[in-house]
Amino acid sequence: MSHDMSDDKLPQAHDASDAHGDVAVTDNPFADPGLPAHQPRRTDIDERAAKRAERQVSLMFLVSMLATVGFIASYVAIDPDKIVYIFPLGHISALNFALGMTLGVALFCIGAGAVHWARTLMSDVELPAERHPIEADDEVRADVIEQFKTGAAESGFGRRKMIRNTLIGSMALVPLSGVVLLRDLGPLPEKKLDVTAWNEATPAAPIRLVNMNTDEPLKAEDVAVGSLTFAKPGPSASRPAGLQESDEDFQQAIAKDALMLIRIQPDDIKDANSKALGFEGVLAYSKICTHVGCPISLYEQQTHHALCPCHQSTFDLSDGARVIFGPAGHPLPQLKITTDASGYLIATQGFNAPVGPSFWERSA
Amino acid sequence: MSSSTSAKQAAPASTRAKPANKAEAAADYLDGRLGIYSLAKANLRKIFPDHWSFMLGEICLYTFIIIILTGVYLTLFFKPSMGEVVYNGSYAPLNGIKMSEAYASTLNISFEVRGGLLIRQIHHWAAIVFVAAMFVHMMRVFFTGAFRKPREINWIFGFLLLFLGFFDGFLGYSLPDDLLSGTGIRFMEGAILAVPLVGTYISFFLFGGEFPGTDIVPRFFTIHVLLIPGVMLGLLVAHLILVFYHKHTQWAGPGRTEKNVVGMPLMPVYMAKAGGFFFLVFGIIAAMSAIASVNPVWAYGPYRPDQVSTDAQPDWYMGFAEGLIRVMPGWEVRAWGHTLNLGVFIPLMLFPLVLVAIAVYPFIESWITGDKREHHILDRPRNAPVRTALGAAWISLYLVLLSGGGNDLIATHFHLSLNDITYFVRVGSFVVPVIVYIVTKRWCLGLQRRDKEKVLHGRETGVIKRLPHGEFIEVHAQLPQERLHTLTSHEQYEPVELPAETDENGVARKVGLVTKTRAKLSEGMFGEGSQIPKPTVEEHQEITSGHGHH
Numbered sequence: 016m017s018h019d020m021s022d023d024k025l026p027q028a029h030d031a032s033d034a035h036g037d038v039a040v041t042d043n044p045f046a047d048p049g050l051p052a053h054q055p056r057r058t059d060i061d062e063r064a065a066k067r068a069e070r071q072v073s074l075m076f077l078v079s080m081l082a083t084v085g086f087i088a089s090y091v092a093i094d095p096d097k098i099v100y101i102f103p104l105g106h107i108s109a110l111n112f113a114l115g116m117t118l119g120v121a122l123f124c125i126g127a128g129a130v131h132w133a134r135t136l137m138s139d140v141e142l143p144a145e146r147h148p149i150e151a152d153d154e155v156r157a158d159v160i161e162q163f164k165t166g167a168a169e170s171g172f173g174r175r176k177m178i179r180n181t182l183i184g185s186m187a188l189v190p191l192s193g194v195v196l197l198r199d200l201g202p203l204p205e206k207k208l209d210v211t212a213w214n215e216a217t218p219a220a221p222i223r224l225v226n227m228n229t230d231e232p233l234k235a236e237d238v239a240v241g242s243l244t245f246a247k248p249g250p251s252a253s254r255p256a257g258l259q260e261s262d263e264d265f266q267q268a269i270a271k272d273a274l275m276l277i278r279i280q281p282d283d284i285k286d287a288n289s290k291a292l293g294f295e296g297v298l299a300y301s302k303i304c305t306h307v308g309c310p311i312s313l314y315e316q317q318t319h320h321a322l323c324p325c326h327q328s329t330f331d332l333s334d335g336a337r338v339i340f341g342p343a344g345h346p347l348p349q350l351k352i353t354t355d356a357s358g359y360l361i362a363t364q365g366f367n368a369p370v371g372p373s374f375w376e377r378s379a
Numbered sequence: 380m381s382s383s384t385s386a387k388q389a390a391p392a393s394t395r396a397k398p399a400n401k402a403e404a405a406a407d408y409l410d411g412r413l414g415i416y417s418l419a420k421a422n423l424r425k426i427f428p429d430h431w432s433f434m435l436g437e438i439c440l441y442t443f444i445i446i447i448l449t450g451v452y453l454t455l456f457f458k459p460s461m462g463e464v465v466y467n468g469s470y471a472p473l474n475g476i477k478m479s480e481a482y483a484s485t486l487n488i489s490f491e492v493r494g495g496l497l498i499r500q501i502h503h504w505a506a507i508v509f510v511a512a513m514f515v516h517m518m519r520v521f522f523t524g525a526f527r528k529p530r531e532i533n534w535i536f537g538f539l540l541l542f543l544g545f546f547d548g549f550l551g552y553s554l555p556d557d558l559l560s561g562t563g564i565r566f567m568e569g570a571i572l573a574v575p576l577v578g579t580y581i582s583f584f585l586f587g588g589e590f591p592g593t594d595i596v597p598r599f600f601t602i603h604v605l606l607i608p609g610v611m612l613g614l615l616v617a618h619l620i621l622v623f624y625h626k627h628t629q630w631a632g633p634g635r636t637e638k639n640v641v642g643m644p645l646m647p648v649y650m651a652k653a654g655g656f657f658f659l660v661f662g663i664i665a666a667m668s669a670i671a672s673v674n675p676v677w678a679y680g681p682y683r684p685d686q687v688s689t690d691a692q693p694d695w696y697m698g699f700a701e702g703l704i705r706v707m708p709g710w711e712v713r714a715w716g717h718t719l720n721l722g723v724f725i726p727l728m729l730f731p732l733v734l735v736a737i738a739v740y741p742f743i744e745s746w747i748t749g750d751k752r753e754h755h756i757l758d759r760p761r762n763a764p765v766r767t768a769l770g771a772a773w774i775s776l777y778l779v780l781l782s783g784g785g786n787d788l789i790a791t792h793f794h795l796s797l798n799d800i801t802y803f804v805r806v807g808s809f810v811v812p813v814i815v816y817i818v819t820k821r822w823c824l825g826l827q828r829r830d831k832e833k834v835l836h837g838r839e840t841g842v843i844k845r846l847p848h849g850e851f852i853e854v855h856a857q858l859p860q861e862r863l864h865t866l867t868s869h870e871q872y873e874p875v876e877l878p879a880e881t882d883e884n885g886v887a888r889k890v891g892l893v894t895k896t897r898a899k900l901s902e903g904m905f906g907e908g909s910q911i912p913k914p915t916v917e918e919h920q921e922i923t924s925g926h927g928h929h
């Protein structure tokens with residue numbers, strides 16, 4: 016690759032007239048005429064105008080002082096719970112409003128005063144200053160390179176190859192200790208993402224579906240056609256009281272175990288597999304979106320579409336929760352449900368696929 | 380007698396002249412320890428050019444300072460803990476509800492600590508303004524070519540500050556552990572899980588086990604208040620040292636050259652203006668925080684993984700990442716017992732790439748021009764049409780993706796179909812930037828043509844004259860020499876040409892692919908159709924002295 020090929024294509028450097036201030040007396044109409052003469056401001060020539068500007072600046076600083084006093088007074092006097100109506104802001108905290116406005120005025124006036132002072136009373140004569148090239152000249156460059164070479168030669172770094180190579184090797188490896196030390200940040204994933212509390216359910220030891228809001232076990236007739244019912248796992252061997260909000264690991268558990276139940280006329284269910292997993296048209300799907308894991312909360316009863324509010328993945332619940340729009344990559348997992356002797360909805364096995372967002376090890 | 384001489388020898392008087400007053404004495408004291416005179420000699424009257432757009436960088440600096448000041452205040456009250464408590468405070472709607480200490484202490488800051496709500500709001504508002512100002516500041520530098528040698532490294536520093544600013548904003552947003560921030564963290568978990576091979580491991584190490592666990596808030600807190608701000612502070616100082624060292628760029632104009640800088644001295648004018656401006660910015664943000672509420676976490680409630688609020692929106696600067704993730708089709712590849720979640724992984728990779736495209740631009744441009752000289756005079760955007768058009772195209776892509784990220788808001792506010800917006804964004808991300816590129820480039824060329832017209836034929840005066848033979852003409856006034864100089868002083872590159880097929884000896888030359896690409900790009904940037912040749916002195920003389928000039 017030749018760099019030099021373009022050198023003559025670079026634009027010409029500027030006209031040599033960088034002796035600013037000189038009026039170019041060439042016949043070149045585009046030449047730099049130099050810095051324009053300074054135009055005095057009103058305050059430069061009229062002492063009365065200057066005095067007025069001075070008073071304006073002081074007034075702003077004075078307002079700032081008053082505002083700070085107002086800030087302290089508001090802090091002491093206004094009850095934090097007090098709500099006031101201010102048009103057009105509506106009902107807002109009186110303390111927040113008073114503190115913010117007084118602080119705002121106190122700060123703004125200092126700034127406005129300083130800027131006004133600079134603009135009206137300080138000199139506005141523009142001055143030129145020389146720039147110096149950033150790059151060192153050739154002599155300095157040669158000198159430094161020479162010094163470096165001397166240093167490098169004295170270290171023997173280039174000559175003693177074995178030292179050099181082992182040094183590079185050790186430096187390359189030593190940061191690994193830092194990476195290894197991060198290992199205990201958390202446990203290994205193992206199969207944890209594949210299982211939920213529902214996996215504990217067996218035909219011999221089923222788990223009841225418990226209404227999320229009422230904490231009561233659900234019967235099939237509790238699930239109305241066209242409504243969305245949220246459920247969580249009831250008592251199981253490892254959690255005899257069922258999943259409770261007071262449980263220490265409630266957040267982790269509910270992030271995987273949450274169910275949404277809907278009821279569809281059995282004839283309207285398009286997917287035979289999905290129909291078989293339900294009970295008389297009651298279907299239990301994971302509430303956790305398979306995209307990146309938001310809980311799904313919007314259900315359209317006419318179409319049986321469920322919409323995730325985060326990125327609008329839309330699932331057709333009458334067709335095995337197939338994705339019909341949006342960025343999710345696979346259907347919502349479904350839970351096989353039936354009823355026990357007393358008519359309560361129960362699960363006898365886990366979800367038909369891992370719940371939540373996809374991950375590398377996910378096989379289903 | 381001998382004793383007095385020896386005393387004198389032990390403490391010889393300083394050779395320095397007596398200080399005239401206390402202030403001089405204090406300065407002398409400091410100079411003896413810190414060498415302040417030599418430091419101040421070069422800098423006290425250092426020249427700063429004046430242009431309104433230079434304040435954009437100042438806004439970044441000042442909001443950063445405001446964020447640090449308010450952030451320190453907030454750490455005094457905030458408890459970065461996921462320990463569970465039952466809320467019992469002055470915000471009645473949440474009384475008796477279980478929540479994390481992080482969320483409870485955020486409520487406490489908002490309702491019980493006097494002024495706490497104000498500081499929280501200032502912190503958040505300043506963060507929003509900070510990122511916005513960095514964006515606009517960077518655009519200013521980009522469109523004026525201020526990133527060229529010797530400032531490329533400072534461009535990178537600035538880019539890193541923007542990137543870290545994004546990231547720290549996201550972390551800060553996540554700390555209160557409210558319903559909205561928890562949803563953001565869930566998003567992050569899903570994105571991490573989409574990483575092939577190591578995703579689940581990173582997720583488990585980050586969360587200390589399964590999502591959400593109890594470690595995430597304290598961990599984010601340390602990163603948000605210590606690690607990232609520390610790095611940013613270092614970058615910022617380096618950025619400013621370089622600004623100081625390089626001196627400001629300036630616009631072309633009479634008396635302004637590549638070898639000087641024209642403006643006002645640091646002391647007093649710049650000090651007063653810049654110092655004053657800090658207070659203006661702080662004052663405005665304080666007033667904004669008093670009247671406009673941002674992120675009212677109490678309205679969302681504590682985070683629970685099975686609940687969500689409908690307007691789940693990140694802060695605007697994360698909006699384009701949100702847009703990428705929303706409009707991406709849900710592609711998943713399943714093979715050999717593994718799942719590759721392209722629908723999430725591709726946006727995850729594109730997000731930084733869209734940003735990095737801007738970071739590397741200075742190096743690409745300087746490679747194409749082959750220009751190794753220093754540049755201190757700014758380009759007018761119209762005089763670099765390809766660069767300007769590229770920048771505009773990038774911004775349009777950003778905006779298209781942002782509208783994808785807010786598709787639900789757009790749909791409800793303008794009564795549009797959400798699906799249509801998503802389809803539009805899918806196509807628009809590819810089409811809109813191209814259209815914007817073409818339009819912007821033409822626009823620039825039009826402006827260049829108009830400048831040329833003005834230089835050669837003068838400015839339209841609006842005065843209509845009737846000539847003796849009855850024709851009406853508009854009188855054009857010659858521009859003063861200052862204007863002529865300003866309008867014609869910009870540089871114009873010529874496209875690189877490939878070396879001749881054969882060298883002097885008639886031997887075929889090998890031209891590498893790199894050289895060819897470079898010539899192509901250079902042709903695209905500076906060839907015909909990418910710039911209007913600027914008027915020459917001869918053209919001007921011919922028109923002004925010749926007849927037919929009106």
Ligand code: FES
Nearest residue numbers: 304306307323326
């Ligand atoms: S998490 Fe449901 S669409 Fe993204």
